[in-house]
Amino acid sequence: MLSAVIDLGSHYLMYFAAVYAATVAIYFATGIGVTLVNRRNPERRIQKDRNGDKRMWVEIRSSMSALAVSAAMLSFGWFAQARGWTIAPLEVSWWSLPLMFAVSMVLYDAWFYWGHRLLHLKMFYRWHAPHHRSVAPTVWSNDSSTAVDTMIEHGYYLVVWFVLPIPALALFAQRLFDQVSGMIGHSGFEYFASPSSRWPSPMICTSFHDLHHSTFRYNYGNFFSLWDRMMGTVHPGYDAMVREFEGEGEPTQGDKTVEGR
Numbered sequence: 001m002l003s004a005v006i007d008l009g010s011h012y013l014m015y016f017a018a019v020y021a022a023t024v025a026i027y028f029a030t031g032i033g034v035t036l037v038n039r040r041n042p043e044r045r046i047q048k049d050r051n052g053d054k055r056m057w058v059e060i061r062s063s064m065s066a067l068a069v070s071a072a073m074l075s076f077g078w079f080a081q082a083r084g085w086t087i088a089p090l091e092v093s094w095w096s097l098p099l100m101f102a103v104s105m106v107l108y109d110a111w112f113y114w115g116h117r118l119l120h121l122k123m124f125y126r127w128h129a130p131h132h133r134s135v136a137p138t139v140w141s142n143d144s145s146t147a148v149d150t151m152i153e154h155g156y157y158l159v160v161w162f163v164l165p166i167p168a169l170a171l172f173a174q175r176l177f178d179q180v181s182g183m184i185g186h187s188g189f190e191y192f193a194s195p196s197s198r199w200p201s202p203m204i205c206t207s208f209h210d211l212h213h214s215t216f217r218y219n220y221g222n223f224f225s226l227w228d229r230m231m232g233t234v235h236p237g238y239d240a241m242v243r244e245f246e247g248e249g250e251p252t253q254g255d256k257t258v259e260g261r
Contacts, residue, residue, distance in 0.1 A: 027179065027183070055140075059143075062143070063143035066143045066227050067149065081168060089168065094169060100164070113227040115231075137213045141186040186209060189206065203225075204221070207242060208238060218238075
């Protein structure tokens with residue numbers, strides 16, 4: 001019995017090591033790449049009078065432990081699926097991958113929105129507060145979180161294997177998109193403002209989450225603004241801010257005077 005447990009544990013550790021190594025590599029590759037782009041485009045900074053770069057090393061150290069928690073959940077679900085402990089996944093095909101990717105994106109956005117709202121309640125906020133020390137977030141801020149914060153927001157990557165017949169490749173693609181888009185969304189520089197990132201589109205741009213960090217009370221969604229718009233938590237100045245970026249390359253009112261801040 002003990003030898004079987006040890007054997008299972010050693011096999012799981014290989015899954016965990018692979019996922020964690022890949023996640024950390026993506027974290028640093030994205031961070032370095034976005035930082036280099038930002039340095040060439042200082043006019044794209046969203047919060048003109050704030051600079052969160054001084055917290056970079058604090059955020060990187062915090063991110064290493066948070067990414068380990070996230071990788072542990074994702075890798076255990078993958079391990080469980082490989083062992084046949086989960087719902088049998090759909091066979092990989094030209095239709096199953098995009099379908100499960102799209103379904104999972106929508107489900108995760110709902111999970112993230114409500115988990116994020118939960119973390120802003122008084123009884124849970126102490127585990128989310130360290131993430132909000134980055135009032136002007138940077139590309140390194142995305143995963144600067146506590147273990148409890150990460151378990152709530154990324155717990156989806158453990159649970160979904162047991163409730164959705166998702167191929168591993170589809171979920172890995174989503175996790176890759178989540179990591180890269182999340183880091184860009186925390187970068188503090190706007191490159192993606194367009195009509196597709198404001199009402200009536202459910203898509204968002206970097207300014208969406210940047211406003212969450214600068215105001216704390218709005219924009220809880222991850223991939224889309226859908227839940228925020230339905231629940232009345234979208235920042236009242238967000239759409240106008242996007243329009244300013246579209247027309248002028250940068251918002252002329254800075255980060256303090258946009259309506260509703």
